[in-house]
Amino acid sequence: MTRRALITGVAGQDGTYLTDLLVSKGYQVFGVLGPNPGAFLDRADGWDGAFVGVQADMTDAESLRAVVEQARPDEVYNFAGISSVGQSWTQAELVADVNGVGVVRLLEAIRDLAPGARFCQASSAEIFGRPSQVPQDENTPISPVSPYGDSKAYGHFVTTTYREAHGLHAGNAILYNHESPLRPVSFVTAKIADGAARIKLGLTGDLQLGNLDVRRDWGYAGDYVRAMWLMLQADTPGDFVVSTGVAHSVRQVCQFAFARVGLDYERYVHVNPEFFRPAEAEILVGDSAKARRDLGWEPQIGFDEVIGMMVDACLGRLAGASF
Amino acid sequence: MKRALITGITGQDGSYLAELLLDKGYEVFGLVRRAATPSTERIDHILDRLTLITGEMTDQTSLIDAMQQSQAQEVYNLAAQSFVADSWIAPISTGDVDGLGVTRILEAIRRVKPEARFYQAATSEMYGKVHEIPQTETTPFHPRSPYGVAKVYGYYITLNYRESYGMHASNGILFNHESPRRGLEFVTRKITNQVARIKLGQASELRLGNLDAKRDWGFAGDYVEGMWRILQADAPDDYVLATGETHEVREFCEIAFSRVGLDYRDHVVLDPRFVRPAEVELLLGSPAKAKEKLGWEPKIGFRALVEMMVDADMERLSR
Numbered sequence: 001m002t003r004r005a006l007i008t009g010v011a012g013q014d015g016t017y018l019t020d021l022l023v024s025k026g027y028q029v030f031g032v033l034g035p036n037p038g039a040f041l042d043r044a045d046g047w048d049g050a051f052v053g054v055q056a057d058m059t060d061a062e063s064l065r066a067v068v069e070q071a072r073p074d075e076v077y078n079f080a081g082i083s084s085v086g087q088s089w090t091q092a093e094l095v096a097d098v099n100g101v102g103v104v105r106l107l108e109a110i111r112d113l114a115p116g117a118r119f120c121q122a123s124s125a126e127i128f129g130r131p132s133q134v135p136q137d138e139n140t141p142i143s144p145v146s147p148y149g150d151s152k153a154y155g156h157f158v159t160t161t162y163r164e165a166h167g168l169h170a171g172n173a174i175l176y177n178h179e180s181p182l183r184p185v186s187f188v189t190a191k192i193a194d195g196a197a198r199i200k201l202g203l204t205g206d207l208q209l210g211n212l213d214v215r216r217d218w219g220y221a222g223d224y225v226r227a228m229w230l231m232l233q234a235d236t237p238g239d240f241v242v243s244t245g246v247a248h249s250v251r252q253v254c255q256f257a258f259a260r261v262g263l264d265y266e267r268y269v270h271v272n273p274e275f276f277r278p279a280e281a282e283i284l285v286g287d288s289a290k291a292r293r294d295l296g297w298e299p300q301i302g303f304d305e306v307i308g309m310m311v312d313a314c315l316g317r318l319a320g321a322s323f
Numbered sequence: 324m325k326r327a328l329i330t331g332i333t334g335q336d337g338s339y340l341a342e343l344l345l346d347k348g349y350e351v352f353g354l355v356r357r358a359a360t361p362s363t364e365r366i367d368h369i370l371d372r373l374t375l376i377t378g379e380m381t382d383q384t385s386l387i388d389a390m391q392q393s394q395a396q397e398v399y400n401l402a403a404q405s406f407v408a409d410s411w412i413a414p415i416s417t418g419d420v421d422g423l424g425v426t427r428i429l430e431a432i433r434r435v436k437p438e439a440r441f442y443q444a445a446t447s448e449m450y451g452k453v454h455e456i457p458q459t460e461t462t463p464f465h466p467r468s469p470y471g472v473a474k475v476y477g478y479y480i481t482l483n484y485r486e487s488y489g490m491h492a493s494n495g496i497l498f499n500h501e502s503p504r505r506g507l508e509f510v511t512r513k514i515t516n517q518v519a520r521i522k523l524g525q526a527s528e529l530r531l532g533n534l535d536a537k538r539d540w541g542f543a544g545d546y547v548e549g550m551w552r553i554l555q556a557d558a559p560d561d562y563v564l565a566t567g568e569t570h571e572v573r574e575f576c577e578i579a580f581s582r583v584g585l586d587y588r589d590h591v592v593l594d595p596r597f598v599r600p601a602e603v604e605l606l607l608g609s610p611a612k613a614k615e616k617l618g619w620e621p622k623i624g625f626r627a628l629v630e631m632m633v634d635a636d637m638e639r640l641s642r
Contacts (some may be wrong), residue, residue, distance in 0.1 A: 097419075142464065145486065154418070
């Protein structure tokens with residue numbers, strides 16, 4: 001029988017990659033589109049009948065119940081969320097309502113209407129904010145340092161609670177940063193890739209960034225959605241760190257991106273203190289040994305390659321736009 | 324005159340805290356929900372000395388209004404859906420009030436009076452599946468109920484507003500604290516109330532879920548004094564308020580029944596309906612930091628607490 005999956009936040013980077021993966025595996029995919037599906041709809045066209053777009057809102061319990069009833073899913077992936085740490089400082093309440101309480105609403109709908117479904121929550125390395133150990137693993141104490149991290153800790157804990165108390169096959173993918181050409185420019189990697197491409201094409205002269213020494217464990221989105229799919233194929237639910245285990249600095253991202261277009265980043269990148277966050281998460285590096293051991297997962301695309309891919313996509317897009 | 328705003332003023336802790344602050348000469352404002360039948364029974368005796376402001380933890384505007392009207396220098400956020408069992412029935416609204424509500428009041432303070440001092444009522448339920456015994460301010464959280472999850476969020480957002488905006492915002496991680504004003508949905512009051520009814524011939528049995536559950540139980544009157552001390556400290560910080568002792572529900576029953584000359588074994592019936600979906604493990608708090616930094620320690624011991632509650636229920640039901 002055809003397996004059925006429900007993906008919230010499907011129009012985002014991860015939803016797009018996961019839909020690609022699931023459609024290739026023969027799933028019927030129901031995706032919650034959200035308010036601005038944009039270019040996603042063009043891509044969805046290519047999946048034909050294997051993809052059905054639906055509407056619901058993480059702040060509206062009844063709308064989530066309706067899509068769970070319609071999809072009758074075997075697997076649910078919760079990718080809906082406000083993913084900007086910066087926005088969480090100006091809209092802390094909304095971010096918590098969507099990213100935290102929204103998970104409660106979705107779990108309640110599943111518990112009531114599809115209790116046999118398996119659930120994957122896209123948790124985040126930001127829950128470790130100020131980590132007591134480097135690298136972090138599934139047992140590292142949670143200590144977020146932003147309203148975004150707080151809201152993701154909420155979603156994380158409630159997923160664990162519903163697994164332990166209600167026996168749901170529910171687990172957290174503790175995702176470290178993962179990038180791709182689908183990243184919007186609100187993310188620093190995409191901003192840098194876009195900046196390098198624009199400078200190369202002579203569209204702009206410089207690139208303003210915040211703290212260049214911030215280090216992150218960056219991977220490739222296509223690899224990370226595969227880990228989440230594997231999580232739901234495992235007999236036992238659990239929480240898994242999904243990461244490369246290697247940290248790169250924003251400075252290195254600049255090096256990779258500008259090298260791709262044959263330029264020296266130091267001539268173009270300027271540090272602007274305005275972009276510093278009120279409280280910056282410290283060294284976030286994930287130890288994904290559990291996922292590698294229990295799920296047989298490992299990342300396949302190196303980070304310099306991801307950045308190169310992103311710069312190439314920007315060059316293609318900007319060149320196309322100039323016609 | 325100092326001004327304080329208490330959310331949840333009609334609750335057990337709110338009423339004790341209001342009394343304490345009035346005694347210290349504060350002008351006390353209390354946030355209350357609009358209701359056809361206001362439940363002010365715990366503060367009726369001090370009502371003429373309080374200023375009540377109508378508002379909701381789910382409504383940002385009413386919290387901003389409460390800050391503007393009170394111009395409070397100290398804000399105590401005690402409002403919550405505080406019953407763990409109900410959080411399984413209403414997990415979403417528990418999150419809205421106990422979690423998001425904290426963000427809303429912090430925002431109200433930040434906009435109206437950012438120098439005000441803020442106390443957040445955190446809870447031992449955040450430790451849930453405990454990582455160490457006893458629990459301290461550095462013990463990792465592992466909540467086991469929608470209530471615990473929402474309170475963890477409230478804790479972190481308080482910490483974030485302190486660190487990021489420099490607000491004087493502190494968490495008091497309170498272990499169970501009881502009193503004759505505890506609501507009947509809580510096991511302690513349920514026991515003492517039923518003991519009195521059995522003694523007075525109005526009932527014959529007491530149905531309970533798990534007699535082996537252990538808690539660190541103190542007296543609410545002591546704990547609100549700890550809250551006040553937390554806000555008097557020069558630097559904001561997080562503190563465990565606990566007795567450092569643990570007792571079984573069984574022991575609570577023993578003392579309560581023997582206070583009226585009865586044997587609990589003759590009256591207590593185990594009822595699986597009262598067992599929680601996921602029971603928390605041994606919650607035992609270390610009040611060492613509060614003692615060292617604030618000079619706080621509980622004054623009323625376990626036996627005195629149980630007896631005080633039984634006596635109050637006997638008196639109330641005999642009237």
